[in-house]
Amino acid sequence: MKFKIKREILLEGLNKVSKAISTKNLIPVLAGIKFDLKGKSLTLTASDNDITIQNKINAKKDEFIIEDEGSIIIQGRYVLDIARKLTDEFINFEVIDDLKVIISTENSEFNLNGISEREYPTINLEESKNKVYLSSNLLKDIVYETAFAASNEENKPVLTGINFNIAGNMMECNATDSYRLARKVITLDKESSENYNIVVPRHNIVELSKILSSEDEQIELNIFSNKILFKLDNLLFQSRLINGTYPNTSNLLPKEDFMNITMNLLDFYSVIDRVSILTSDKDKNIVNLETNGDVLTLKSSSAEIGKVEEKMNITKNNKKDIKISFSAKYMMEALKSFSTEDVEIHFIGEIKPIIIKSKDKEDLTQLVLPIRTY
């Protein structure tokens, strides 16, 4: 294997696959990145058994020059650090004596012990017959707007992922920890000929969203019973799926509400932020909301520390008033997912879910359960 490559091109590829380098030392070869130089491209692969990332770099005149084909596994952490810290424009790679990797520039020479590609596990990155198409920017939005609501508790594995429920041209994305729910409903450009109801581990899809470039690209979703392969132009990202039946959450979202309020999002957010100063994570950061005509009062209190009260003017859709308590932390996280100017808070009843929506982001619904304080 022998090639010369512009440092920044290699670094970009290494950075992408590095998210899948295993940090557990169970299978040492998985701490490596597989370099495959064949035909007119270099394929980099990393896998920790949970996710696999493969990135393809195509030969390009004056930027990536291939001299000899070949394959080798290089320790991921070191090759990434070398590519980061070299300051030269180009880097030379060469494998000698089968397993010695020489990485060199004008004044630097690294001589690393490689591992034979035969020791790398076979990873099946097959495609499915039916594909679902999604834009990469939309996928980033889904992750930003829903992932925070998934559960951290491993005793309900299915709630630690994001649910994708696909039927025809409708895709419903859900995340819930059973105290709140984030839901985004998307109309797909191209109808899916099969229906799917899958759960992707939250951590894995967050990692995918981080390595997507800022350019909007088409992503091909290849869904199997136990895994999903996201295919982009030069990137493959495969994740396991979480087994189990995702709860049906549609009945939580009522068609009619009791009363709703429209407010400036930032104002409402900062009022809750202040009122929750005296609350603690331990008691779920409970704050009390009360409307009285066009004035909303938010309160919280702690016997030890003291109490706080804030007022703000609001616009309601009718004359009904409400008194309800909820977790400030959950409400703030739900509000943050709307980057809109205004937000609508829908109340169904004092012991019914609170629904957050926005006229400027109709595909997104957030739900926060109230907390009984009496």
Next chain:
Amino acid sequence: MKFKIKREILLEGLNKVSKAISTKNLIPVLAGIKFDLKGKSLTLTASDNDITIQNKINAKKDEFIIEDEGSIIIQGRYVLDIARKLTDEFINFEVIDDLKVIISTENSEFNLNGISEREYPTINLEESKNKVYLSSNLLKDIVYETAFAASNEENKPVLTGINFNIAGNMMECNATDSYRLARKVITLDKESSENYNIVVPRHNIVELSKILSSEDEQIELNIFSNKILFKLDNLLFQSRLINGTYPNTSNLLPKEDFMNITMNLLDFYSVIDRVSILTSDKDKNIVNLETNGDVLTLKSSSAEIGKVEEKMNITKNNKKDIKISFSAKYMMEALKSFSTEDVEIHFIGEIKPIIIKSKDKEDLTQLVLPIRTY
């Protein structure tokens, strides 16, 4: 107690004293900030028994209006969070029923449980007869250029601080963990009539350097046998001193060297940074340096990972060559303390300390011990 204050003025004062709020719950009252409103100023005090910080805010027309004198202790964490998160320009403070603190703005009202000032420990912030004067920018430099070299190991307490050795108009500042030494020698503008040889805990003086404003101010050092009081215009900062005799390090710095090299600092730094990629903290990040005429070679190797070699052109003061090994981490930290373009590396011998100096920063000397590799 009753006053109205511009939020940003109060916040600045609270931020400064907050570094001394106790986070251990041994003495609950020390988690509070003492507010003392007397005459024409508000004095804020916080102390964790190790350091005490006092900040004085003077009444100012239209910005800080005093209505009623008084004293109270308010829980530090909460009052700081309230001042941070309020968005109003002014905040009102009022104590009612002796111990209820009302913090309010137009739409917000916090009602906190205060603690009587009688419960606060008496802290003696006396001044000494003899004073040592130092500019605040110079103190920041001393901390930046020496503190990193102090020890983290509590079994040699005296090495966990910065040593100030003052005689006449000379002040020598030392920090060492016995593998390296940072020394800054300053000529004081005003001679001290007493000599001192004290050790200030590293953590404490780092905290002081963080709260010094960007303006250059004069600091008055009031030194006692067991404590030091730094006095600025509106700020008092008192720290305990570390007991024990600081080692005499002057004999480590020889008058004559065997050979020295002049190099661009950033180039040398980045070469060491790369050569140390394959080393580990466990084996002290050992790299080997070798000169051969005007070429310097840096090498490191690890049986498991591989080896690396870098070359760079250098200017030497004579034709002698050297071969020496040292900790890349320690050398890089020493280099970082010079923000000069060039740096001089002085060699005394293969098993003698390496001295780092710069023509553009003559008051600073860094020393790194070599590591025997044979």
